[in-house]
Amino acid sequence: MTRIIHHPTTDRLRSILFGSRAHRGVVFTIALYALLVAIGFVYLQPLLFMFITSIKSPGDLLNPMVQWVPTELYLGNYARSFRVLNYPQTLLASVLISVTPSLLQTLVASVVGYGLARYRFWGKPIVFLLLLITFIIPPQNTVIPQMLTYRNLGLLGSPLALILPALLGQGYRSAIFILIFYQNFVSLPKVLEESARLDGATDLRIFITIAMPSALPAYIVSFIFSTVWYWNETFLTTIFLEGGVTTLPMQLSRFAQAYENLYPPGGVSIFERLNEAVKMSGTFLNILPLLVMYFVLQRWFVESVEMTGITGE
Amino acid sequence: MIGRSRSRREISLRTREALHGYGFILIWIVGFLLFTLLPLSETFHYSLNQVSVTATHINLDFVEWANYSRALFTDPNFVELLVGYTVETLVSVPIVLIFAMSIALFLNLKFRLKGLFRVIFFLPIVITSGPVIKELTAQGAASAPGIANIPAVVDFLAQLPRALRSPVEYLLTSFILILWFSGVQILIYLASLQKIDRSIYEAAAIDGASSWEIFWKIILPSLSMATLLNAIYTIVTLSHFSENRVIRYIYNQTYDVRGGIGYASAMAFIYFGVMIILLAAVYFFLMQWAKRESK
Structure with missing residues (x-):
């Protein structure tokens, strides 16, 4: 028995199956992939479900035999949700509402992060504490007075309602971006700065010519994340933009109502009623721009934390 | 001189x-x-007043702490919602942390198709928004498929004491939803993992440490900072999520005739207070743990 266990062939077999110090065994590899696929399925399944439901015709939807493979590619749902969402207009609004504040927010966050990282002054711990507080304050603790002020100024419904806070470093989750830039600039070598100063460069000039180019990845990552978060933010946009600009997620959240305005339930045939397929096509149209952006820019998401070093001690 | x-x-x-x-x-x-x-x-000021808004004016009627006592002692829903929120957060945070850590550990290994899996696992960062999650939940895509409806599970739930039932039930119905909140956390863990010096693993392996021991003795302690960061991030994201029931309730009360801005403001401050207590509790718990780990 011991001869079989310690036989060279058994040893090799064991090494292939269970691995050794040098490489992983087959059993471990299979288990790893099984787990990865299972978890990947958890993330993809809702998307797949959403997409497949969205191309189902009303007939397929009622047919209990049709689960994952529709009998035909039915694009009628998309045609209708495209109209209900008022797609071209809301898409443009969403892009503007997320890109403009993000640009400003990123720029201002870099200025503030630079000030915190490169200068010694009294009260810095207080500023960091306040930054943390701005991050954790729930939006509903500040939103009502802001909304009333905007109403008095006639800014309610205007993109300015979101742009102004971003311009003053109080945009959505701005504390995170300030910390990203702080981490970036704090590790910048002092030598460059000092030699530039000897050449007579002003602080602003040093910031623009030396610090900003060195933090390019942080700028890109912050801008991308900021855009995505502004895009997905619905609480603030609903309150500040109500009655004015309508973004894609806002229109999605009142999809049923908008649908019935366009296709009154009394006036249309049963096939034209609002069903899951139409709703899902609307949801899919809503995340489609983000998906496209994600797949184009995925490297910047995947490597973002390494590039910005936010976990640095 | x-x-x-x-x-x-x-x-x-x-x-x-x-x-x-x-x-x-x-x-x-x-x-x-x-x-x-x-x-x-200003919100705090409103919370001490009965506020009525007309087209041109905001009328304040000072009522001291009446809004607060109403929220805490008279309102039949608010306290219940707050307790639900606390339980759900305390259940979700460890799951998000453990899940994000395991995914990051997997993604830190070398294997084929890693790029593809990374792209899939970071998808939630991009698409987790209120309306999308709401649509997905409504279509039943958020819960572990059908588990909560299996008769054996229903019986099991009925057997549990009431205090335990709601967390378990929440866990079963929203498990996948919880996983959707782990994107950024995976990123942060992965970055900390990649900072650990490879030579430490090699030295440990030469000294005869198994990967199990390496995990507990080397990896976990060096992830303590990331864990703290992730815990705070998770609590804040869950608490600010626009489909959060407490937030929805406060929002609806703002425009309700019987509620009003003053009452909603008082609830917002109570909610903020509960959130800070939760954050502080998790912070001290993790600090204690990190201190013990680093000894």
Whole structure:
């Protein structure tokens, strides 16, 4: 028995199956992939479900035999949700509402992060504490007075309602971006700065010519994340933009109502009623721009934390 | 004499430096005062008043702490919602942390198709938004498929004491939803993992440490900072999520005739207080743990 266990062939077999110090065994590899696929399925399944439901015709939807493979590619749902969402207009609004504040927010966050990282002054711990507080304050603790002020100024419904806070470093989750830039600039070598100063460069000039180019990845990552978060933010946009600009997620959240305005339930045939397929096509149209952006820019998401070093001690 | 003038120049240099530093953060300080502190104190002021808004005016009627006592002692829903929120957060945070850590550990290994899996696992960062999650939940795509409806599970739930039932039930119905909140956390863990020096693993392996021991003795302690960061991030994201039931309730009360802005403001402050207590509790718990780990 011991001869079989310690036989060279058994040893090799064991090494292939269970691995050794040098490489992983087959059993471990299979288990790893099984787990990865299972978890990947958890993330993809809702998307797949959403997409497949969205191309189902009303007939397929009622047919209990049709689960994952529709009998035909039915694009009628998309045609209708495209109209209900008022797609071209809301898409443009969403892009503007997320890109403009993000640009400003990123720029201002870099200025503030630079000030915190490169200068010694009294009260810095207080500023960091306040930054943390701005991050954790729930939006509903500040939103009502802001909304009333905007109403008095006639800014309610205007993109300015979101742009102004971003311009003053109080945009959505701005504390995170300030910390990203702080981490970036704090590790910048002092030598460059000092030699530039000897050449007579002003602080602003040093910031623009030396610090900003060195933090390019942080700028890109912050801008991308900021855009995505502004895009997905619905609480603030609903309150500040109500009655004015309508973004894609806002229109999605009142999809049923908008649908019935366009296709009154009394006036249309049963096939034209609002069903899951139409709703899902609307949801899919809503995340489609983000998906496209994600797949184009995925490297910047995947490597973002390494590039910005936010976990640095 | 020379020494004194130099020290004076040094002081003026430091003042100059400080002034320039303030110059850089000035814009943020102004923003903080205008868009955070001012509205926050106004909201607090509202919370002590009965507020009625007309087309041109805001009428305040001072009621002391009546809004607070109403929220805590009279309102049949609010306290229940708060307790639900606390339980759900305390259940979700460890799951998000453990899940994100395991995914990051997997993604830190070398294997084929890693790029593809990374792209899939970071998808939630992009698409987790209120309306999308709401649609997905409504279609039943958020819960572990059908588990909560299996008769055996229903029986099991009925057997549990009431205090235990709601967390378990929440876990079963929202498990996948919880996983959707782990994207950024995976990123942060992965980055900390990649900072660990490879030679430490090799040294440990040469000393005969198994991967199990390496995980507990080397990897986990060096992830303590990331864990703290992730815990705070998770609590804040869950608490600010626009489909959060407490937030929905406060929002609806704002425009309700019987509620009003004053009442909603009081609830917002109570909610903020509960959130801070949760954050502080998790913070101290993790700090204790990190201290023990680093010993």
